[in-house]
Amino acid sequence: MQLERARLLAKELQLAQSSVGDPVVFHGNSMLPFLQDGDALGVEPVAWKAIEIGDILTYRLEDKFPTLRVVRKTERKAVLIGDNWPKRRFEVWPENVLGKVMSRTRAGVTRTADSPRWRLYSRFVVLRYKLGSKLAIVKRKGLKPYLHAVVNPRREEPYQHPPNIQVNVSAQCNLTCRMCPYLSVHQDSSHLRFMTRETLMRLVPLIKRIGAVHFSGSGEPLFNPQLFEFIALVRQAAPATTIDLTTNGTLLTEKRARQLIELGVSKVHVSFDGLPGTVEAIRLGIKGSQVIDNIRRLTELKTELKSRSPIVQINYMTGYGTYAELGEFVKLGCGIGVSEIQLLEMQPATASDAAENLFHGVEHDNGQALKTAIMLAQHAGMTLHLPRVTENACYYPYNPHIGEDGEVYPCCYLDYDGRQLYHEGQEVRLPSVSFGNITTHAFAQIWSSPAYAEFRRKNTKGDFNPHCRACYEVRRMTARRVETLLES
Amino acid sequence: MTYHINQAIVRWRIVDDEAVLINIENTFYYSLNKTGTLIWQLLLERPRPFAEIVGAVATRFRRTETEVSADVRQFLEQMGAENLLTMTGASAE
Numbered sequence: 001m002q003l004e005r006a007r008l009l010a011k012e013l014q015l016a017q018s019s020v021g022d023p024v025v026f027h028g029n030s031m032l033p034f035l036q037d038g039d040a041l042g043v044e045p046v047a048w049k050a051i052e053i054g055d056i057l058t059y060r061l062e063d064k065f066p067t068l069r070v071v072r073k074t075e076r077k078a079v080l081i082g083d084n085w086p087k088r089r090f091e092v093w094p095e096n097v098l099g100k101v102m103s104r105t106r107a108g109v110t111r112t113a114d115s116p117r118w119r120l121y122s123r124f125v126v127l128r129y130k131l132g133s134k135l136a137i138v139k140r141k142g143l144k145p146y147l148h149a150v151v152n153p154r155r156e157e158p159y160q161h162p163p164n165i166q167v168n169v170s171a172q173c174n175l176t177c178r179m180c181p182y183l184s185v186h187q188d189s190s191h192l193r194f195m196t197r198e199t200l201m202r203l204v205p206l207i208k209r210i211g212a213v214h215f216s217g218s219g220e221p222l223f224n225p226q227l228f229e230f231i232a233l234v235r236q237a238a239p240a241t242t243i244d245l246t247t248n249g250t251l252l253t254e255k256r257a258r259q260l261i262e263l264g265v266s267k268v269h270v271s272f273d274g275l276p277g278t279v280e281a282i283r284l285g286i287k288g289s290q291v292i293d294n295i296r297r298l299t300e301l302k303t304e305l306k307s308r309s310p311i312v313q314i315n316y317m318t319g320y321g322t323y324a325e326l327g328e329f330v331k332l333g334c335g336i337g338v339s340e341i342q343l344l345e346m347q348p349a350t351a352s353d354a355a356e357n358l359f360h361g362v363e364h365d366n367g368q369a370l371k372t373a374i375m376l377a378q379h380a381g382m383t384l385h386l387p388r389v390t391e392n393a394c395y396y397p398y399n400p401h402i403g404e405d406g407e408v409y410p411c412c413y414l415d416y417d418g419r420q421l422y423h424e425g426q427e428v429r430l431p432s433v434s435f436g437n438i439t440t441h442a443f444a445q446i447w448s449s450p451a452y453a454e455f456r457r458k459n460t461k462g463d464f465n466p467h468c469r470a471c472y473e474v475r476r477m478t479a480r481r482v483e484t485l486l487e488s
Numbered sequence: 489m490t491y492h493i494n495q496a497i498v499r500w501r502i503v504d505d506e507a508v509l510i511n512i513e514n515t516f517y518y519s520l521n522k523t524g525t526l527i528w529q530l531l532l533e534r535p536r537p538f539a540e541i542v543g544a545v546a547t548r549f550r551r552t553e554t555e556v557s558a559d560v561r562q563f564l565e566q567m568g569a570e571n572l573l574t575m576t577g578a579s580a581e
Contacts, residue, residue: 001504001506001508001521003519006508006517006519007517009501009503009508009517010510010517012501013499013500013501013510013517014499014510014512014517016499017499017510017512020512022512022515
């Protein structure tokens with residue numbers, strides 16, 4: 001056994017016995033005022049079932065041993081907060097818990113967990129947390145969520161226009177990614193390379209109305225020489241618009257990073273899977289370390305220019321063995337200023353793809369890599385988004401994709417030539433579904449067309465056509481795998 | 489002589505056929521290899537005399553008792569010196 005690992009295990013053993021042996025010294029300000037830096041704690045092992053709301057737990061997080069208070073608990077997971085960090089949530093699973101804090105000694109005075117004052121204070125903190133949670137929701141969303149069932153019953157068509165649109169501005173790309181469904185588009189010389197200014201202008205009134213747009217591409221958006229002009233146009237027409245950009249990060253020079261900041265782009269999604277050294281085998285042509293440097297420079301510029309935007313999110317595809325590197329990537333991302341990581345399932349196109357799909361073959365892991373990544377992200381203040389799917393419904397059609405040539409597709413799976421999907425032992429060819437072209441018809445007309453409205457209605461009620469069913473089933477399987485891993 | 493784990497002061501964890509022990513009195517910690525972990529696991533089941541430990545180790549690693557005896561004795565003496573094991577009864581070897 002490596003010395004470092006033995007040392008950590010020994011530290012855990014000592015910690016869990018601190019109530020009878022040497023006490024553990026608490027460090028930090030997360031639990032002020034109840035626990036102060038320098039307090040001596042007595043920790044005892046505790047069975048999961050015996051843990052109560054309000055208990056203070058010490059748990060393992062790689063080489064660290066955080067100590068926080070339980071505010072929610074299920075059979076398989078607990079949610080903890082720091083008394084001094086009430087807005088942050090930390091999840092912990094049974095196998096990571098080392099023990100419960102049973103005593104605190106400060107300036108020679110010892111308080112124990114069974115004392116009335118300790119219990120009363122614990123109840124106070126939990127109550128404050130619960131009230132704070134409810135108030136935060138009311139503050140963010142108003143009272144509507146609580147009155148929804150009474151004053152706003154579910155309507156047939158919840159949106160008069162899409163809440164967001166994805167605008168593909170470039171079909172040119174410098175990478176050949178193994179899982180890319182657009183390789184044929186990249187190679188098709190008859191396919192329009194870049195969206196034109198004229199096409200984009202037809203979308204500006206809609207963008208102004210909905211207040212959100214996501215620039216992406218079947219290729220790399222930064223290849224479009226007019227991209228920053230597009231962003232500036234949108235920003236000028238609708239100053240409050242949320243503008244997102246997806247990129248592979250290879251062309252994210254310092255100059256372009258500065259432009260993104262100055263134009264007020266809200267979020268940059270960088271597609272990156274695994275650590276440098278691994279990603280090169282997935283996104284052929286990429287130099288992983290260069291992209292990491294580009295991201296780092298972007299976040300440094302944000303600091304220099306005193307800007308909070310753009311937020312940097314990594315779109316992390318967990319196929320091809322990248323799952324095992326998730327924890328290390330979270331740490332790497334923290335170091336370069338990444339705020340969010342979205343785990344993406346790989347939609348397999350072939351049988352071999354399916355064999356390397358999200359989390360496949362990691363049953364022996366019992367979800368530990370994912371749980372560790374979640375805990376690391378939470379402690380770093382980073383958001384880790386997991387693949388989720390709404391039960392028996394698909395809302396993708398409410399986020400239409402606009403192709404470079406102006407075609408309006410309901411989602412990224414039914415665009416261009418369609419897509420191949422491996423499902424239940426068969427390779428299924430998804431068709432291309434377009435409801436119109438904005439260069440010839442107004443978007444409002446396309447959106448309200450009976451065919452598109454019917455398509456949306458059916459998808460949100462689970463009345464899928466066979467192709468949508470196949471796509472939905474693959475995504476649901478992935479989401480279920482995530483849930484299973486977290487429950488194991 | 490029968491060997492016992494000194495449960496009053498020793499805590500341990502076994503991970504992947506290797507054990508980490510800690511003396512909670514002096515906080516010294518020890519890492520055992522697979523052979524040491526095997527012996528530790530034998531003693532976890534119940535206190536055992538020297539001969540029984542030697543026999544189990546020899547069987548497990550397909551050696552003769554003569555071949556393993558010296559190493560087992562040295563291991564047990566070291567563990568005893570560190571107060572991780574206690575001995576009872578007269579020596580019968």
